Amino acid sequence: MTIQAAISLATPIALLATSHDESAAQIAPDVSLGRAGSPEALDALARRCSMLTFDHEQVDPGIMRDLEAAGHTLRPSARTMAIAQDKSLQRALFQREGLPVPPWQQLQRAADLAEFARSHGWPVVLKAARGGYDGRGVWVADSQPTAAALAADLLAAGVPLIVEAWVPMERELAVLVARSPSGGLAVYPVVETVQAGGICREAVAPASIDSELAQQAIEIATTIATTIDAAGIIAVELFLAGGKLLINEIATRPHNSGHLSIEGCCTSQFENHLRAILDWPLGSTELLAPAAAMVNLIATETAIELPSRLPRALAVKGAHIHLYGKEMRPGRKVGHVTALGAGIEAALTTARTAAALLMEELEGTISEDQRPLNDGW
């Protein structure tokens, strides 16, 4: 989707991918094969480009520092990436800045769990300090024996751990911020996400929270962007619990919670990511309709031939369908649907209808009177 945005700005992208079958590699005109963990591959790419950016956080900060030392421009930088990758480093930094994080500590020994739970209660959340994604690397444990056994196993396997208090959250929110190296900031309307099994299922904007809370969320996100010296898009995921905001995760790249910006906002997160890393003026982030909703297409065990289902889903008026050309591995995000509307429910209904026609076992095709009506925003 960043490549789609780059086309309009006549900004050539050279892509590093592990295979020509990768989603982005299928549509990029300039693909080098190589691993993001290979110093040689990154160096060869950097020599051909004015700057490097990343669509995940799994690049070794050591390699990134070497590239910077060799004079290459990386946005985000090695330092920003190191913070994004390491929940322990991140939590400590945010705490120092007075930002709201759940009670937490680094877990050196499984035995330390008991005392943490005495202070903060059960369940506790164990998180791999590095390497998690889409729910992987997060475990909720509700009693001492389970938690201690799990922690001992993970620590023995060399997984660095943190433990956090379990947060009885009311809502999950996300704030996307584009930040340019010269300090320019553009903040998107606060998004509300619905997660299941650690994977984002739906996102809507604006979030159903009062303006004071929205302002707090935006202040937390912009403070983080500045604190970590972000370049490009960052996403800050927040819990709303007991009327208060707590930082859950951050991502230093265009993020699933911002996909609705492609059709929903004046400037998409992908175009603003490019503008930000190139230190160009940032585009307006305002919503183009009263509400926008996005539903992820997540592969299941059921074998589905998505392209053959596309036509019937396209019959849903106002549904914007994005397929990623990915193989259908269970749990994998293989596309998304966005819709705009006069309200959250209207937008969600449109997006969900198209998503169901793509992903679920339904009889027949959609008929004229099943189509969500445009509600005239």
Added chain:
Amino acid sequence: MTIQAAISLATPIALLATSHDESAAQIAPDVSLGRAGSPEALDALARRCSMLTFDHEQVDPGIMRDLEAAGHTLRPSARTMAIAQDKSLQRALFQREGLPVPPWQQLQRAADLAEFARSHGWPVVLKAARGGYDGRGVWVADSQPTAAALAADLLAAGVPLIVEAWVPMERELAVLVARSPSGGLAVYPVVETVQAGGICREAVAPASIDSELAQQAIEIATTIATTIDAAGIIAVELFLAGGKLLINEIATRPHNSGHLSIEGCCTSQFENHLRAILDWPLGSTELLAPAAAMVNLIATETAIELPSRLPRALAVKGAHIHLYGKEMRPGRKVGHVTALGAGIEAALTTARTAAALLMEELEGTISEDQRPLNDGW
């Protein structure tokens, strides 16, 4: 721009281009080099694709008929393309269908001009029946000696000619229609264009005409789409003269007058072109704001380095900039800017401001208070 739309639908495009420097070839992942006039190049492409479509009307209908005879699917078809290419054939067909065309006739001999002018007055318009584009192939002659000499030269050079009455037009309009092989139609809001030197400079939607006239324009366009058995987008350019509509030109492909649909309409003309040729349900064409405006970026004799000017133009809030990566040859469309607004003037101001910052000699950069304000639609 069709390729950008195809990415979201995971629909692979194989591109035939004459050089890797061509605009589309720069961003396409799958480019074959060859000429659109080469039967071998088209046949080789057709063998790799489920269907062929075209982004210009300069493909030999004879070659296209051979491809169809060999079992390949062409959308538009050879027959549709033959009509699109030949103004004489086209005018005769439209006249038979009772559609409004300016007074015209085929011009076999320069001597026939005098009688045509006696019936319809001076000036007259000479048009190459085939091969014109962006004002090339159209000559306005205002007296018998000039017209006769020009016509004699052109006929001697083998250019097939028609002569038309000059129309004292009040406005130029365009209607875009997406038509699928199974007969589905989606019609875009009537666009008003501003032309100079035969080249479209600006387009706005909706056109400032009453709803009855808009309905007439739409009826003409849909009748043409059906008459020529269109597949994909067709654009029908109309003159408004003395309160009446007259057909000027048609195009059987995504068209410059529809570029504002990318940000301005629920479904862009490029996505609807794909949906139409693939016989998928067509997307909503409704405007996303009260008004949309597009300004073309047209290269002049002045040497301009567009990419270096991009940042200052991006500072214009609400301007959507599209650069085509084309060499700056005078008269060539090298990009466009679209903006939405509460009214035509507001949208035009935004688009023109960004276009001027890209193309004109201006001092300094845009300051905060020069930026077009979003007017809250």
